[in-house]
Amino acid sequence: MTNWHPEIPEGQGPLYIRLADRIAEDIATGALGAGSKLPPQRDLAYDLGVTVGTIGRAYALIRQRGLVSGEVGRGTFVLGSTYEPSLEEDTKPDLDRPAQQTNGSAAHDMSASSWTQGAMHMPKDVAFGGTRVMVPSPEAIRFDSTSAPEIGQAGVIGRLTADITRDAPYEIASYTRSVPESWRQAGRIWLSRAGWQPPEGSIVPTTGAQAAIMAIIAATTAPGDQVAFEELTYSSIARGAALSGRRPVQIARDDEGPLPEDLARVCAQKHPKLLFVMPTMHNPTLGMMGEQRRADIVTIARQYNLWIIEDEVYGSLRETSPPPLAALAPERTFHVGSLSKSVTAGVRGGWVSSPLSHAQRIYTAHKMLTGGISFLLSELSSRLVLSGAADEFRQKILAEVSARFELVQKYLGAYDMFAAADAPFLWLKLPEPWLSGTFKAAAAAANVLIDDEDEFKTGRSGKVYHRVRIGITNPMTRQETAKGLLILQNLLEDSGACYDSFE
Secondary structure: OOOOOOOOOOOOOOHHHHHHHHHHHHHHHOOOOOOOEOOOHHHHHHHHOOOHHHHHHHHHHHHHOOOEEEEOOOEEEEOOOOOOOOOOOOOOOOOOOOHHHOOOOHHHOOOHHHHHOOOOOOOEEEEEOOEEEEEOOOOOEEOOOOOOOOOOHHHHHHHHHHHHHHHOHHHHHOOOOOOOHHHHHHHHHHHOEOOEOOOOOOEEEEEHHHHHHHHHHHHHOOOOOEEEEEOEOOHHHHHHHHHOOOEEEEEOEEOOEEOHHHHHHHHHHHOOOEEEEOOOOOOOOOOOOOHHHHHHHHHHHHHOOOEEEEEOOOHHHOOOOOOOHHHHOOOOEEEEEEOOOOOOOOOOEEEEEOOHHHHHHHHHHHHHHHOOOOHHHHHHHHHHHHOOHHHHHHHHHHHHHHHHHHHHHHHHOOOOEEOOOOOOEEEEEOOOOOOHHHHHHHHHHOOEEOEEHHHHEOOOOOOOOOEEEEEOOOOOOHHHHHHHHHHHHHHHHOHHHHHOOOO
8 A cells, every 4th residue: 555645636627537647647757656556446535525436437547548457356556667558358359450450550559658648638628710619639539420430441542543543634633514424323323222223314423412412402492491300310411401591490200210290290380391311220319211101201291392301321331221212202302322431431422313303403503512523532432333342342341330339239238229230320328317418528538529419409409318329430440449438338337427527
């Protein structure tokens, strides 16, 4: 036992983070030598006038930094300065990385020295244009994104890009003024599903799905028009619609999607021009719209002359699904897909299958909003699909998502959640007494970024889900994914931590 007794430094941030930083500093300076035993958690909590949960989280954090080891029945001991940590053996999963990820990246060095130099790299609160914004730490584990994981795409993309620059130097140097038939053919192939293929002449290549959706909103509505959204969905579209002068209106939903009776009520009372839905893999709930619900939505849309945007960016990860809304109502459905979740997000490849009456209008609106599509990126997206490389990447990504899903089951399987082996995110129900926003703040304080439920609400709502969305595909490796899930597991198990201040 040591006579060491810390003082929690003054400043902002959670108490347990400041205490962990003080312990790390004392270890680095030699005030706590190798082999020193830290005080029992209850004793230190009493001495410092804080909760046992605060001490437990501080000890867990320095253990994750590789500075101490915990031995059941004996206590917590300072390790030597050369110790390089791994996950504890009793909880360590199979962390084999895909071959493309074993490149020894220094960005994921977990050595003791990397943790003790300046302690933890936390997200920073900085001023931007008079507004306080959070800038994530480069070392943060980002579970707040669902982009396709890195599984070796760069090599193929590099070769195809070299071919394009050799084959089309003039087109790369100029603006894109026409759409090659190969781009449309690639879109027809990529968007096809469940026995449905987009009709000839319906395809509009776009700079990703979000640009496509905003072009559809611009082309089918006018400022002041109402656009219908589920009360919980990918809210960036609702915010973008509001920014462009449209008025989002909320539709009640269940596990399958919009409630037909509420959609009919809103249509009769507020007369929206457009409905945005994600029927195959709903973000964030993973809901699947059944065939009868799809038919009911189409019936109401026809009754009230409602356009439909069918966002299928996650649908490309699901091998089987009911026929899309575009197959049931081709005259009013805009079917949108992209490469971002199932191939690569950085190429920004996307397509719309539009009602034939509006294909040219969507192309023009997209050009006016974005300045036009990039020849290089559109040609690259097309070649990825037509060469078969996109589908090969999709299969590898599905295998990687499935492997990460196994880590989710290992670390968070005891909790209520919606998750699937082909889904790049999960929708986790928080145990009492955690609140969604508080848990997000606690995770951020531990350098793990997630999305709380408010991120997906399309307007003010009294409905509370007590859930968070956790994306599992953005971390570079399975090891990083496991590390972040372990941190979240520790938070969930420490219910007392939800009373800490994160101001």
